[in-house]
Amino acid sequence: MLHNEHRAVVVDPGDATPVLTVLQQSGLTLEAILVTHHHNDHTGGISELREHTGAQVFGPQQEPMPEPLQRVTDGMRITLLDVPFEVFHVPGHTAGHVAYFGQIPHQSPVLFCGDTLFSAGCGRLFEGTPAQMLNSLNRLAALPEPTLVCCAHEYTLSSLKFALAVEPDNAETQAYLQRALSLRQAHQPTLPSSIGLEKRVNPFLRTHLSDVANAVQQRFSKAHDPVSVFAALRTWKDQF
Numbered sequence: 001m002l003h004n005e006h007r008a009v010v011v012d013p014g015d016a017t018p019v020l021t022v023l024q025q026s027g028l029t030l031e032a033i034l035v036t037h038h039h040n041d042h043t044g045g046i047s048e049l050r051e052h053t054g055a056q057v058f059g060p061q062q063e064p065m066p067e068p069l070q071r072v073t074d075g076m077r078i079t080l081l082d083v084p085f086e087v088f089h090v091p092g093h094t095a096g097h098v099a100y101f102g103q104i105p106h107q108s109p110v111l112f113c114g115d116t117l118f119s120a121g122c123g124r125l126f127e128g129t130p131a132q133m134l135n136s137l138n139r140l141a142a143l144p145e146p147t148l149v150c151c152a153h154e155y156t157l158s159s160l161k162f163a164l165a166v167e168p169d170n171a172e173t174q175a176y177l178q179r180a181l182s183l184r185q186a187h188q189p190t191l192p193s194s195i196g197l198e199k200r201v202n203p204f205l206r207t208h209l210s211d212v213a214n215a216v217q218q219r220f221s222k223a224h225d226p227v228s229v230f231a232a233l234r235t236w237k238d239q240f
Helices: 016-026 046-053 130-141 156-166 171-185 195-201 210-219 226-239
Strands: 007-011 029-034 056-060 070-072 077-080 083-089 098-102 110-114 148-151
Touching (some): 016 029, 016 046, 156 171
């Protein structure tokens, strides 16, 4: 949820109940719902929220969505809570997956990236190709480093353990794992991350580096070009 103490926007509401609870407790009016892709754990609460609040729904052009909604496409700009958001088409996890990049005045930019980019990881390739996902991740990695990465799942600990299997000598990843462990033990989220941090610890954003490519090639000898290295890395994670 993003709010200005009066109006709120929620992203990928898989369940309406916690959203309605927070809206009531905080005295917020739900202005809009942003949806990144069609999976039910991101869309399951949309119809109930729309019925209770009348919020406008924005979702990807190319995916089945609970109607009615405004379809968004790559490069489109929408303004919510007086914040301009740009839509990125980032296929890979699903074919029509989108992300929303917002420039909040006097604050760090914010990225709602659904299941494309996780902290220290990325989403599984259910509908897209490795080339598509690599291109999508490279596009997100090019955003300003202070950008807050608001991904849709708390997968950080498991992703960091895999990242250390790929780059066991990455001191930044080692330190991040300790911070993440402390946060989770205190029942706190590890998120949001940042683009700058992800570029230092996330192996899926580091496939162009020799340490990552070499680690992949030791397990998958045929992985040489960037796309095949990325594809092999994703296969390794799927089996990890």
